[in-house]
Amino acid sequence: MAATDTGAAAAPFVRIEGVTKTFGTFRAVDDVSLDIAKGELFSLLGGSGCGKTTLLRMLAGFEQPTLGRIFIDGQDMTSLPPYERPVNMMFQSYALFPHMSVEQNVGYGLKHEDLTPAQRSARVKEMLELVKLSELAGRKPHQLSGGQRQRVALARALSKQPKLLLLDEPLGALDKKLREHTQFELMNIQDRTGITFIVVTHDQEEAMTLSSRIAVMDRGVIRQVGTPNEIYEFPSNRFVADFIGSINQFEGEVIRTGGGMTDVSCPVLSGTVKAATDATPERGSKVTVAVRPEKITITRKAPSGGVNVVRGTVRDLGYFGKDSLYRVKLESGHLVLVNSVNTRRSDEGGRVAQWEDEVWLSFEPSSAILLTD
Amino acid sequence: MRDWFNRRGWRDLIIATPYAWLIVFFLIPFLIVVVMSLAIMKSASPPFGFHEAFPWIDLGNFARLFQDTLYIRAFVSSLINALIATLLCLLIGYPMALGITRVSKSWRNILLMLVILPFWTSFLLRVYAWIGMMGSNSWFNKLLTSIYNFAVPSEWALKSIPMMNTSFAVVLVMVYSYLPFMILPLYANLEKLDTTLNEAAMDLGSRPWQVFRDITLPLSIPGIIAGGLLVFIPATGELIIPSLVGSSANPMIGRVIADEFNSARDWPMASAVAVALLFLMVLPMVFYNHYEAKAQNAGGKP
Numbered sequence: 001m002a003a004t005d006t007g008a009a010a011a012p013f014v015r016i017e018g019v020t021k022t023f024g025t026f027r028a029v030d031d032v033s034l035d036i037a038k039g040e041l042f043s044l045l046g047g048s049g050c051g052k053t054t055l056l057r058m059l060a061g062f063e064q065p066t067l068g069r070i071f072i073d074g075q076d077m078t079s080l081p082p083y084e085r086p087v088n089m090m091f092q093s094y095a096l097f098p099h100m101s102v103e104q105n106v107g108y109g110l111k112h113e114d115l116t117p118a119q120r121s122a123r124v125k126e127m128l129e130l131v132k133l134s135e136l137a138g139r140k141p142h143q144l145s146g147g148q149r150q151r152v153a154l155a156r157a158l159s160k161q162p163k164l165l166l167l168d169e170p171l172g173a174l175d176k177k178l179r180e181h182t183q184f185e186l187m188n189i190q191d192r193t194g195i196t197f198i199v200v201t202h203d204q205e206e207a208m209t210l211s212s213r214i215a216v217m218d219r220g221v222i223r224q225v226g227t228p229n230e231i232y233e234f235p236s237n238r239f240v241a242d243f244i245g246s247i248n249q250f251e252g253e254v255i256r257t258g259g260g261m262t263d264v265s266c267p268v269l270s271g272t273v274k275a276a277t278d279a280t281p282e283r284g285s286k287v288t289v290a291v292r293p294e295k296i297t298i299t300r301k302a303p304s305g306g307v308n309v310v311r312g313t314v315r316d317l318g319y320f321g322k323d324s325l326y327r328v329k330l331e332s333g334h335l336v337l338v339n340s341v342n343t344r345r346s347d348e349g350g351r352v353a354q355w356e357d358e359v360w361l362s363f364e365p366s367s368a369i370l371l372t373d
Numbered sequence: 374m375r376d377w378f379n380r381r382g383w384r385d386l387i388i389a390t391p392y393a394w395l396i397v398f399f400l401i402p403f404l405i406v407v408v409m410s411l412a413i414m415k416s417a418s419p420p421f422g423f424h425e426a427f428p429w430i431d432l433g434n435f436a437r438l439f440q441d442t443l444y445i446r447a448f449v450s451s452l453i454n455a456l457i458a459t460l461l462c463l464l465i466g467y468p469m470a471l472g473i474t475r476v477s478k479s480w481r482n483i484l485l486m487l488v489i490l491p492f493w494t495s496f497l498l499r500v501y502a503w504i505g506m507m508g509s510n511s512w513f514n515k516l517l518t519s520i521y522n523f524a525v526p527s528e529w530a531l532k533s534i535p536m537m538n539t540s541f542a543v544v545l546v547m548v549y550s551y552l553p554f555m556i557l558p559l560y561a562n563l564e565k566l567d568t569t570l571n572e573a574a575m576d577l578g579s580r581p582w583q584v585f586r587d588i589t590l591p592l593s594i595p596g597i598i599a600g601g602l603l604v605f606i607p608a609t610g611e612l613i614i615p616s617l618v619g620s621s622a623n624p625m626i627g628r629v630i631a632d633e634f635n636s637a638r639d640w641p642m643a644s645a646v647a648v649a650l651l652f653l654m655v656l657p658m659v660f661y662n663h664y665e666a667k668a669q670n671a672g673g674k675p
Contacts, residue, residue: 062572082575082576083575083578091572095567095570095572097587097588098570112578112583156573156577160577
């Protein structure tokens with residue numbers, strides 16, 4: 001399992017050390033420690049109320065941690081006010097100043113910098129070019145579309161060339177088409193400026209495509225930190241496995257370990273599952289075997305001599321064009337999700353299985369994820 | 374006919390009601406006053422009439438407005454008193470309104486209640502209370518006197534500050550009376566402002582006072598204008614406060630109108646002063662409407 005913290009290996013640029021934030025008796029953020037390297041595009045992913053926005057607001061300086069310290073570029077920022085931090089934020093609502101033009105909005109933060117008027121307007125121009133808004137410099141925010149406002153907010157947040165840029169649901173208010181486009185634009189800008197980005201999002205797809213690393217948060221606690229690939233293929237606990245994508249989970253008991261293989265007896269699968277693991281859980285301990293729907297093969301005939309084979313009946317079928325989603329009922333009554341790519345062009349009769357068909361499901365030992373908590 | 378009424382009648386009736394009200398109770402009386410201002414004094418009942426020959430009307434009353442310094446002085450002192458009262462209301466009311474928006478919801482309601490609480494007592498009673506407070510033997514006067522004596526050289530010391538029957542008294546009581554009219558529209562405006570704008574400004578490097586100067590203050594201009602007009606307009610025409618606590622040697626315009634009408638029984642002159650006052654008040658309203666229209670077109674909310 002490749003859960004090594006690549007951020008910690010390089011000198012950490014942002015270091016969050018045991019940070020806790022309580023509002024009354026509610027622990028919004030509970031003892032979070034995190035190291036983020038320079039130039040990373042880091043995502044805080046979680047549902048609403050998981051503490052991701054509170055953590056972001058503490059990085060910006062709008063909230064003070066109840067406990068713990070925050071370092072940015074080696075400097076202790078914990079008690080600095082927002083206007084003294086080398087950090088800028090792009091707000092979820094964009095928070096553009098309604099009485100100022102696009103140009104004035106972008107140039108606002110530069111008033112506090114030691115620049116000549118010529119340098120200032122040059123910087124504003126450069127920022128507007130970066131987000132491709134030069135021709136709208138004189139407009140007021142209410143004369144712009146949602147996507148244009150988002151770009152003004154981004155240009156404004158980048159104008160002071162911060163060491164760290166915080167983005168609160170940067171694509172949340174955009175429609176689907178614009179999101180996809182903006183996503184790549186955001187990555188492109190991050191690449192060109194080299195500024196470290198921390199993105200807060202509840203959208204796992206957004207986090208997966210944007211980020212170099214993701215921290216999955218739940219109820220104020222970080223449940224896993226890793227690259228999108230690690231988070232998806234090697235979830236370290238049930239919450240992360242369940243939160244990211246869809247997954248089948250089977251309860252079981254370890255009956256044998258050794259040789260990089262663990263045998264788990266799963267009553268719902270009416271048999272033993274072989275899972276390839278580095279860890280050696282104790283014999284007799286309760287575990288969960290988790291398998292992604294697309295890692296399961298569905299066939300009409302029994303696969304020859306394979307391991308992890310189980311029989312069932314197709315209960316439900318969803319056809320999405322490029323792939324199909326099957327809900328297969330096992331003999332134990334348990335429902336399993338299977339995702340199968342429609343590789344062959346065919347009419348309905350040519351599909352792998354139909355409603356009420358008897359099918360065989362199988363998956364590789366290396367596809368099985370063993371979860372202990 | 375019945376169908377027509379059901380379709381359009383009710384809607385038209387509802388729209389027409391406020392207009393009818395304004396025509397009957399504002400426009401017609403105002404036209405009567407305008408006509409009266411063009412008449413001359415006569416010993417008849419009512420005590421005015423018109424010339425017997427063409428053009429019948431008489432502009433002498435409006436000419437007198439500029440010839441007799443009494444009227445000009447009254448206008449000037451009314452405007453100055455009202456302006457000072459408005460500015461003081463703004464200086465006191467703005468921090469109060471801003472403060473109310475920054476406390477928790479339950480406290481907000483309590484504080485807003487306290488702002489309008491004085492209205493539950495008779496206005497006259499409250500003015501009489503001030504008369505008592507400003508008298509030379511009151512604790513209020515003694516307190517101010519001792520502060521004054523402490524601050525100035527001993528040869529300037531006073532036994533008591535003469536407050537009654539001065540412009541100071543008029544402004545003081547006007548500020549006290551009209552403060553809620555400043556606070557409420559300001560509060561309504563400030564309460565709507567998005568506080569994330571303040572956070573955004575702070576994030577971009579502005580200290581709290583710069584945030585106030587760059588964000589809160591410019592966005593609260595509509596509230597300042599609304600509150601300012603609500604204080605300035607009635608304060609200029611104020612009759613009761615200057616009559617009770619002001620100096621009779623330096624009357625305000627409301628007092629002049631009342632005196633012309635009652636003591637001098639010169640209804641045409643009283644009408645002319647009232648018409649002039651109205652135009653003086655309409656001008657800032659026109660300015661405000663113009664500003665509002667401009668703000669709607671150019672700036673405004675996103």
